[in-house]
Amino acid sequence: MSNQTIDERSEAVEILSPYPENTGSGDSVLANRLQSLDGASLALFSNNKLNADHFLNGVGEYMEAHFDTSVTDVIYKNVATSPASDELYETLGEYDAVLVAYGDCGSCSSWTVHDAIQLETAGVPTVVFCSTEFTALAQFEAEKQECPGLPIVEFEHPIADLTPDAVRSKRVTPDICEEAAETLTLPPERLRELYEGRYISDIDHREDVSFGACTI
Amino acid sequence: MSEVSSPDGLPIIQPTRDKVNELLDHVDRNADEVVGKVPPHYQEATVQLAAVNSVMAGCAPECFPVVLAALEASLEEQFNLYGALATTHPCWPSVVVNGPIIDEVGFNAGANAYGQGNRANATVGRSLTFIYMNVGGAVPNTGDKATQGGPHKFGLCVAENEAESPWDPLHVERGYDPDQSAVTVVASEAPHNINDHISESAAGIVTTAARSMAVPGTNLAYLNERGEPHLVLSPEHASTIARDGWTKKDVKQFLYDTARIPMYDLKGRGMYDEKGGGWPKRFNNAADHTELPIAESPEKFIVTVTGGAGRQSLFHPSFGDTESVTRTIPE
Numbered sequence: 001m002s003n004q005t006i007d008e009r010s011e012a013v014e015i016l017s018p019y020p021e022n023t024g025s026g027d028s029v030l031a032n033r034l035q036s037l038d039g040a041s042l043a044l045f046s047n048n049k050l051n052a053d054h055f056l057n058g059v060g061e062y063m064e065a066h067f068d069t070s071v072t073d074v075i076y077k078n079v080a081t082s083p084a085s086d087e088l089y090e091t092l093g094e095y096d097a098v099l100v101a102y103g104d105c106g107s108c109s110s111w112t113v114h115d116a117i118q119l120e121t122a123g124v125p126t127v128v129f130c131s132t133e134f135t136a137l138a139q140f141e142a143e144k145q146e147c148p149g150l151p152i153v154e155f156e157h158p159i160a161d162l163t164p165d166a167v168r169s170k171r172v173t174p175d176i177c178e179e180a181a182e183t184l185t186l187p188p189e190r191l192r193e194l195y196e197g198r199y200i201s202d203i204d205h206r207e208d209v210s211f212g213a214c215t216i
Numbered sequence: 217m218s219e220v221s222s223p224d225g226l227p228i229i230q231p232t233r234d235k236v237n238e239l240l241d242h243v244d245r246n247a248d249e250v251v252g253k254v255p256p257h258y259q260e261a262t263v264q265l266a267a268v269n270s271v272m273a274g275c276a277p278e279c280f281p282v283v284l285a286a287l288e289a290s291l292e293e294q295f296n297l298y299g300a301l302a303t304t305h306p307c308w309p310s311v312v313v314n315g316p317i318i319d320e321v322g323f324n325a326g327a328n329a330y331g332q333g334n335r336a337n338a339t340v341g342r343s344l345t346f347i348y349m350n351v352g353g354a355v356p357n358t359g360d361k362a363t364q365g366g367p368h369k370f371g372l373c374v375a376e377n378e379a380e381s382p383w384d385p386l387h388v389e390r391g392y393d394p395d396q397s398a399v400t401v402v403a404s405e406a407p408h409n410i411n412d413h414i415s416e417s418a419a420g421i422v423t424t425a426a427r428s429m430a431v432p433g434t435n436l437a438y439l440n441e442r443g444e445p446h447l448v449l450s451p452e453h454a455s456t457i458a459r460d461g462w463t464k465k466d467v468k469q470f471l472y473d474t475a476r477i478p479m480y481d482l483k484g485r486g487m488y489d490e491k492g493g494g495w496p497k498r499f500n501n502a503a504d505h506t507e508l509p510i511a512e513s514p515e516k517f518i519v520t521v522t523g524g525a526g527r528q529s530l531f532h533p534s535f536g537d538t539e540s541v542t543r544t545i546p547e
Contacts, residue, residue, distance in 0.1 A: 107300070
């Protein structure tokens with residue numbers, strides 16, 4: 001029988017943290033934005049989710065009607081559950097900015113964020129459209145992958161069971177179009193103020209808990 | 217805070233430094249070595265972090281090399297762990313163990329291998345789940361958006377019943393030596409039963425399997441340019457099939473030819489979308505009664521043998537946009 005007290009024995013047992021250390025720099029790869037939308041060419045980039053092209057065309061029509069911009073025909077990636085190809089990133093990089101739609105499930109939102117980060121890293125201002133149920137996932141991923149402040153513009157979930165006409169009339173609202181347009185001209189610092197933590201402020205950041213090597 | 221909380225809701229072992237060191241002693245790796253970045257948050261998993269989470273999951277030291285190999289396999293690009301962890305689909309990395317390590321550490325490849333009752337089976341998969349959650353951030357409803365999830369997400373690891381299989385085990389089929397130990401990860405759903413108590417022929421049993429696999433509600437019905445349907449045959453079913461002279465290659469070819477869904481049954485369902493969305497473009501002009509396969513080629517079917525007595529086999533539907541990965545387990 002040890003002569004140690006319970007407290008003494010407990011203090012000798014070191015418990016290790018199961019969480020990674022936060023090694024991020026805190027910087028963001030966000031691209032510099034446009035001086036203005038005047039004369040800007042905007043790429044409409046579909047992740048190939050059903051009706052994403054109708055959604056984008058609705059946004060594109062609003063942009064052309066309210067700003068001095070031109071939009072492309074919808075450019076599609078092969079499949080929503082994987083990243084776009086490098087060739088496609090190069091194609092999209094030829095435009096002044098990219099509008100990506102949309103995240104409305106787990107894997108498609110994740111790879112949409114990934115695509116957006118590749119474009120931002122290449123210096124292309126990008127906006128991600130995401131349904132309300134998946135903005136937290138998308139924002140966690142963007143912030144953990146060194147792109148805090150990535151403009152994620154939220155629309156009402158669900159969208160998958162709407163007709164193309166309903167997608168345009170009920171989900172493509174003037175508010176989200178104006179918000180998307182604004183994110184293309186605000187400086188990155190302002191985007192970080194607006195979007196960092198926006199959808200995840202009420203969620204517990206487990207791995208950020210100060211833990212280290214604790215004792216019991 | 218003085219104790220680590222449980223990621224999965226079940227009690228855990230507190231990861232004391234002594235217990236973690238016991239696991240680290242079983243691998244010839246530096247504790248600080250980075251195994252890889254774990255999605256969806258892409259945070260670095262060191263060997264030590266993997267060991268800490270494995271201790272919590274109840275993993276025995278001798279099983280830790282299996283956890284590390286499975287983790288590394290799942291981090292390979294073609295596995296698409298980012299999508300598999302974050303998706304609304306109920307897939308999760310399932311682990312198949314092959315080679316001498318099965319007997320060395322006591323994995324269950326026989327009766328109830330997919331169920332409860334064996335520490336190695338129960339804790340290797342659980343260790344991976346803890347790493348995906350605690351390191352990768354695949355936490356329910358934040359980094360893991362599964363609509364319902366499934367019981368396999370507590371961890372799913374089985375061994376192949378090599379002793380009772382009439383064919384080469386999975387790792388040998390993939391080019392490894394029978395004396396090497398290996399682990400294969402597959403991003404798949406929990407398995408579904410295939411009951412056939414009366415077929416006396418290979419064609420009979422594999423037809424029952426094919427009819428159970430080709431259904432419009434799985435991702436494989438649509439998202440199948442990379443996906444691998446995984447058939448787990450019981451030793452008895454495998455024996456009946458082999459008795460007719462069928463090789464594993466024959467089983468795969470038969471599945472490719474017969475595990476099919478008519479176009480009319482896919483149209484308007486699942487992820488049918490002729491403009492894309494994962495729907496294979498090669499099917500676009502198929503006539504309504506054309507029977508479409510659930511995989512790109514016969515080679516895409518995974519066939520393993522696991523289980524004890526009984527005429528029950530299993531089918532794991534795949535996430536679809538993923539490819540399985542096999543890695544050796546260092547001795």
